[in-house]
Amino acid sequence: MESFARFEQSRGWNEEETLVIEQVKRITTDIIAPNAEAFEGRKEFPWPNFEAFRQIGLNGIFVPEEYGGSPVSYRCFLEIVRIISEACAATGITFGTIGASIKPILEFGTEEQKLRFLPRFLDGAIGALALTEPHAGSDAGNMRTKFRPDGDDIIINGGKIFITSGNVADFILLFGKWTELGDSSKAISAVILEKGTPGFDIIRLESKMGTHASPTAEIAFTDCRVPRANLLGRPGEGMKIMLSVLNKSRPSVASQALGIASAAMNDMIAYANERVQGGKRIVEHQAIAFMIADLATELLAARLMLDHVGHLVDSGTRDMSVEASMLKVKASDLAMRMATDAVQVFGGHGYVKGHRVERLMREAKITQIWEGTNQIQRQVISRDLITH
Ligand SMILES: Cc1cc2nc3c(=O)[nH]c(=O)nc-3n(C[C@H](O)[C@H](O)[C@H](O)COP(=O)(O)OP(=O)(O)OC[C@H]3O[C@@H](n4cnc5c(N)ncnc54)[C@H](O)[C@@H]3O)c2cc1C
Numbered sequence: 001m002e003s004f005a006r007f008e009q010s011r012g013w014n015e016e017e018t019l020v021i022e023q024v025k026r027i028t029t030d031i032i033a034p035n036a037e038a039f040e041g042r043k044e045f046p047w048p049n050f051e052a053f054r055q056i057g058l059n060g061i062f063v064p065e066e067y068g069g070s071p072v073s074y075r076c077f078l079e080i081v082r083i084i085s086e087a088c089a090a091t092g093i094t095f096g097t098i099g100a101s102i103k104p105i106l107e108f109g110t111e112e113q114k115l116r117f118l119p120r121f122l123d124g125a126i127g128a129l130a131l132t133e134p135h136a137g138s139d140a141g142n143m144r145t146k147f148r149p150d151g152d153d154i155i156i157n158g159g160k161i162f163i164t165s166g167n168v169a170d171f172i173l174l175f176g177k178w179t180e181l182g183d184s185s186k187a188i189s190a191v192i193l194e195k196g197t198p199g200f201d202i203i204r205l206e207s208k209m210g211t212h213a214s215p216t217a218e219i220a221f222t223d224c225r226v227p228r229a230n231l232l233g234r235p236g237e238g239m240k241i242m243l244s245v246l247n248k249s250r251p252s253v254a255s256q257a258l259g260i261a262s263a264a265m266n267d268m269i270a271y272a273n274e275r276v277q278g279g280k281r282i283v284e285h286q287a288i289a290f291m292i293a294d295l296a297t298e299l300l301a302a303r304l305m306l307d308h309v310g311h312l313v314d315s316g317t318r319d320m321s322v323e324a325s326m327l328k329v330k331a332s333d334l335a336m337r338m339a340t341d342a343v344q345v346f347g348g349h350g351y352v353k354g355h356r357v358e359r360l361m362r363e364a365k366i367t368q369i370w371e372g373t374n375q376i377q378r379q380v381i382s383r384d385l386i387t388h
Contacts, residue, residue: 001269003300011307018078020061021321024080026149027052028087036088039213040359045168046213049091058095062102067118074248075310076256082306085259089363090213092259094126097164098254101127101173103248104190104241108233117192120257128169129245130160130193130219136377140242141185145176145221152228154191156199159220166217167202175242178235190240192230199224210362212356243321250324250371251309253329257367258302261335264342264360265299267291271355272345288345296336302331308349322384325377332367332374337365 002010013021032049039046051060061077063069072080077099085092102121105113121127134251136142145158166172172193181187193200203218233241269292272283309327312320339361343350350357368374 001296003296007300007303010081012034013076016365017072019074020056020058020070020072021079021083023056024058024083027056028083032084032091032119033087036091037356037359039065039088039222040210043212045215046088046094049088050094050126051122053095056306057122058125059098059121062099062106063118063122064106067114068122073310074229074251074313074361075307078251078306078310079254081252082259082262084286086263087259088213089256089260089360090211092213092256093211093366094165096249096256097129098127098289099252100245100249101129102172103369104173104232104245105192107244108190108237108241110257112229113192113232117171123198125170126165126168128165128172130163130166130172130174131242131243132162133158133160138373140169140175141188141239142190143175143177146179147176147180147189147191147235149165149228150225153225154228154231156191156193156224156226159203159218161218162206163217163219163319164214166207166219166294166372167205167215172219173232175238181236185239186236188239188242188341189228189235190232190238192232193224193226195225199249203255206247210359211366216310245372247321247324248313248326250377251286251306251313253367253371254302254306254309254327256308257331257335257364258299259365260360260367261299261331261338264335264338264364265292265295266359267357268295268345269362282345289339292345295334295341298323298334299338302327322381325380327373328367328371328379329374332364335364335367336361 060069061072081096148155174193177187178189207217274280342357
């Protein structure tokens with residue numbers, strides 16, 4: 001579509017960004033897209049995709065040059081997650097989560113922590129974020145995991161559910177309450193937990209509706225001892241860290257959603273141009289043509305919004321939480337609508353396995369739920385409407 005081609009031409013990536021986007025597109029075309037169905041079907045973590053990223057040093061986009069990285073703009077990161085998610089949403093989710101786990105180390109970590117952890121990420125380490133508990137979903141402040149200081153160590157007891165990459169991550173940014181500070185949300189603190197730490201167990205993996213190549217783990221801690229040197233920020237600073245993480249990760253969920261939406265749009269247009277019913281291609285039936293026209297318009301608008309939020313972050317805007325919420329709602333609701341309508345355009349062929357749209361519809365749903373449900377995002381947006 002000419003409109004999308006003109007949009008692409010207008011985006012103004014610099015030389016490094018153009019190069020990394022081309023490298024990622026090559027990997028998605030050659031490695032990720034052709035194998036997405038197979039990893040999904042086998043419910044297997046797509047290690048070859050992350051080996052390909054490691055070989056081009058893709059985690060380096062999160063790390064400043066002084067620590068050996070090759071950073072790109074946040075807007076470019078969002079585009080990379082969108083491109084990866086178009087090929088395989090599970091891989092996009094995993095990659096976005098790695099970024100979300102590195103950023104707080106840069107923002108709140110000590111020099112010693114940066115020097116200790118960033119080289120491991122540069123070498124391809126996988127990161128995870130652990131907030132959610134059985135009693136603390138949308139109400140994350142209600143978490144019960146405890147961090148008890150003990151000399152040079154912290155002893156962790158509790159558990160988390162629904163942790164993306166929890167079983168494969170080299171590092172987990174883990175949130176819990178500092179026992180000396182009581183039980184309110186002011187006690188929430190954050191530690192960096194390394195894979196293999198004694199007392200840290202994987203309880204089980206969830207059986208899900210979609211994104212099967214992105215494992216979702218229940219994890220538990222029993223007298224799990226981590227060095228106090230792994231505490232991120234000060235005790236009680238966890239809420240601040242959490243909000244900063246979520247503000248940056250919500251736009252990346254929007255990128256995942258727009259990757260899924262882009263894939264659904266492309267498949268839908270190709271099929272509508274090919275399938276003949278009633279003596280003409282179904283795209284020539286006005287009911288189908290107008291449905292796709294509306295969706296294409298929405299997709300272009302959402303992609304412009306994604307770039308806008310990227311620009312806000314890159315220009316140093318400190319509080320873009322409302323825009324991040326608006327973007328997450330817009331992109332994820334569109335992904336769900338786009339994937340559902342794509343199945344409709346494919347008719348019965350869309351409902352059975354064999355065409356990608358069936359998978360896309362199952363993948364789209366999670367983008368409305370995680371990183372704060374869309375109800376919670378609407379609360380953030382509506383609070384901004386109230387005059388004081
Ligand atoms: C596949 C998957 C991957 C995930 N990955 C991670 C991860 O890596 N790390 C992590 O920490 N968590 C992760 N999560 C957890 C996810 O972020 C939570 O599921 C989500 O925040 C919602 O919490 P909940 O499931 O407990 O739902 P609840 O909070 O119980 O919400 C249930 C319903 O009530 C609504 N609701 C709740 N509170 C309010 C309110 N105040 N006002 C209006 N409506 C409300 C919600 O919108 C929802 O519709 C993941 C979840 C899934 C399914």
